Amino acid sequence: MVSERGLQVLRAIVQDYVDTREPVGSKSIVDRHHFGVSAATIRNDMALLEDEDLIAAPHTSSGRIPTDKGYRVFVDHLAEVRPLSPAQRAAITSFLDEPADLDDLLVRTVRSLSRLTGQVALVQYPSFARANVSHVEFVHLGGGRIVVIVVTDTGRVSQRMGFLQGDLDEADVAHVKAAIAGLVTGASVRDGLQAIGAFLAAPGDGGRVDAAVRGVARILAEELEEFRQDRLVMAGTATLARSEADFRGSIYPVLEAIEEQVTLLRLMSEMVADEQGLAASIGRENEPFGLAEASVLTSDYDPAGSPARVGVLGPTRMDYPTNLAAVRAVAHYLGRLLDEDERAR
Template sequence: MSDERRLEVLRAIVQDYVATSEPVGSKALLERHQLGVSAATIRNDMAALEDAGLISAPHTSAGRVPTDAGYRIFVDRLSQVRPLSATQRRAIETFLRQSVDLDDIVERTARLLAMLTNQAAVMQYPSLRRSRVRHIELVPVAEGRLSLVVILDSGRIEQRLVSVASADDERLVQTLRARVNEVSGARLLTEAAAAMTELGAEFEPGQRADVDTIVATIAAVFAEDREERVVLAGTANLARAGLRDDAGLSVSRVLEALEEHVVLMRLISTRDDDPTHEVTVRIGAENDFAGLESTSLVTTAYGSDAVATLGVLGPTRMDYPQTMANVRAVARYVSELLEQ
């Protein structure tokens, strides 16, 4: 038996099962696909696929459905991710470019992914640990007070008020603004904080106390330990998908798992750090979380330095090529938006 033909049969079974949600028989395969062999040969190939653990019979019917291992082979053998149409690309870009700030970008992205894929979408806020400094602004706002604005490449903006006696010294403020940007620009936050520690020594003795106060405030912004946040959208899509696990349990187990913030954070954070930002697919039991054994997770990193992750969660019976294409395209547009 040809291994290549066996893979073609598996591919056809996956495609038909995704499209119909019904077990696939040899007769249906012959009617829907140009496989170029007899019904007997197809039945033999299906028997071999079943022996290999790639398809299984859900009940006494003649039809077969893919197993997790079968989906894994199907995904790994995809020659290319299905491209999006020009209309789809324009719709994604238009919707995301209406965002007004980082919170809006994250909320819109999650809703968009849920709508595009008809799955549950999850998006992690940019991680401070991976963020780099884009710009630091110092603006006098009142006598003895400066407004400190820290802008990160992940889109985060942090603002603080700093009380210093020399806030009205325009020359000092301009010089310090230039120096903090010079030593911190494009650096990771920990690197930027370290690079600013000796800046006070560059200024006149009477100015050093205020410079140290400002630098310490910037360093404190960099060092703040914020709880990582994740946004979830489209959970109703899971109910409509009719999820069932091996025990016949309903979608409630999946929703209960997703309600746990710790589980959600671990789920979206568990990925390989891939600088190429390739899409990662975890299928069925590859999701090592109770309640999610009947689902697949499709994720990718976004941001120039993979600052965080976004993706979708749905039944193992999902349209993998289209889902992967949507996740990759949205991540690319979000990355471009954050870099502007």
Template sequence: MSEPRRLEVLRAIVEDYVHSREPVGSKALVERHQLGVSSATIRNDMAVLEEEGLIVAPHTSAGRIPTDKGYRLFVDQLSDLKPLSSAERRAIQNLLEGAEDIDDVLDRTVRLLAQLTNQVAVVQYPHLGNAKVRHIEFVLLAPAQVLVVLISTTGRVEQRVITVPSPVTEPALHELRQHFLQGLAGTTLTRITSHLADCLATVPVQLRGTAGALGRCLEQLAGINREDRMVMAGTANLARATGDFPLTIGPILEALEEQVVMLRLLSEMEQDARGVSVRIGSENPYGSLSEASVVATGYGPDASAMVGILGPTRMDYPNTMAAVRAVARYLSRVLNE
């Protein structure tokens, strides 16, 4: 059997099974695909594919379905990913560009990705290790009450209302904001504490009490840790695919709910030359996800946080990979603006 034809037969089996959820026989392959050979030849090719562990016969069915190994070979043979339609690209752009803050952006991202793929969509909050101070704002709410706002380069917005030791005027608060911005803009969030000492040392004596309270608040806002948090949407899609999980979807739902396993897996996934990472069934090192596939890619300034989908191994990999990659690119663009 020629290698190219074997790959064509495997591709046809994967595509038909993903579309129909029914085991695929040689007769159906001849009828639906231009393979240029007889049904008997296809049966011989399928026998070889089965010997190599790429397809398997479920129960006593005459048809065959792909194995995890078969899906892996299929995915690896995808030379390129077709772009999304112009309508899909416009939908992504319009939805994400209308977001108000990082929480809204990520919530819109997973809802959109779940709709595009009919799978469970997940996104990690941007990692803070390299995030920097983009902007600081102090808003006077009352003579001794100030709203402190910290915006990072990841688009994350943190805010808190504090009471300062003594009443402060609008001009004085503006002066302090300029002072903190000059000293902290471009500083990584993890190093704010060390830079605050220098900022406070040069504040006018009469404003040091207020400046100290504002500085402590900025330090607290910078330290709020969201690195180990993710947002997800589309769990109903998983529930509708129970037929694709031979045992039960219970462990998968638990892994999503607890987040720890999913976050650990995302942190271990490395992108391939196409800019995506795919883990198929048994390739997942965590037993609770051994019947699922995960497609993910990095996003953001350093692409260290991940966005992706989880679903059954019977998945439309080309379209799912393209959707994940496209959404990640738009997400990065929105966060960098």
């Protein structure tokens, strides 16, 4: 059981080690933090923390550094996540102001968060499986070339190019548009996919227009299927080069996880948030995902009932209070912008 002063000593070691990247000794704690006790007393507290595997000595006769377990206890005992400064909040607001569309907003989000924290920033796309298809447009470019454009009531706009066998006249194009719109307009993404599947499973008349409708339906199904897939937007991967020394082993597993988004998506989906929507997964807690030397901090945002997460990834030696505050603030602004956009529709 760690005493209250022991927790304060642990907090001092974490803060000093994050600031200096140097092991922390009892004398520096006494000099910098004014505990009102002797260095010998602090050494006793440090010995107890070491017995609990909360700190460790990286070298013989050196100071101490936090362990992964120590970082976890530090985060769990944060009295509060300190708010960002007015300047930091203004920077977030300015950076996220008036995005062109959802894709632009999420790109701005991760760039802003990476600048605030100096870490790799991540944001999940909302799941659009529950979104409704508000409009489908089929543009015939001539010959067999077409573009299928899909708009959902959550603001997502996407397009996919495809090719059809044979040419179509204006009447054919109008018929195809009407048939496709009748299949999915007003339906959820999930229901629209089911409607397309049932349509394609039914026998057709084998005519030219029926073949065109089926061709467009297949292209539309591919696009709607992507709406159901989790995706990440990331920024700040280059920041890992500045903190490579903080990874005791190889930085390669972290880079591989960034390259293979499915690992990070799975990790983020399994993290358990507190009552504020914040979650932290630290060091060895990430070992099943190949990220035993990294920490991931996330905050929930909930656009139109499609919950998703914003977060940062970096070495375990990071400024947890500041990074958690930044993640929470950016998630708040992102959620608010998406809610405002939803109400405006």
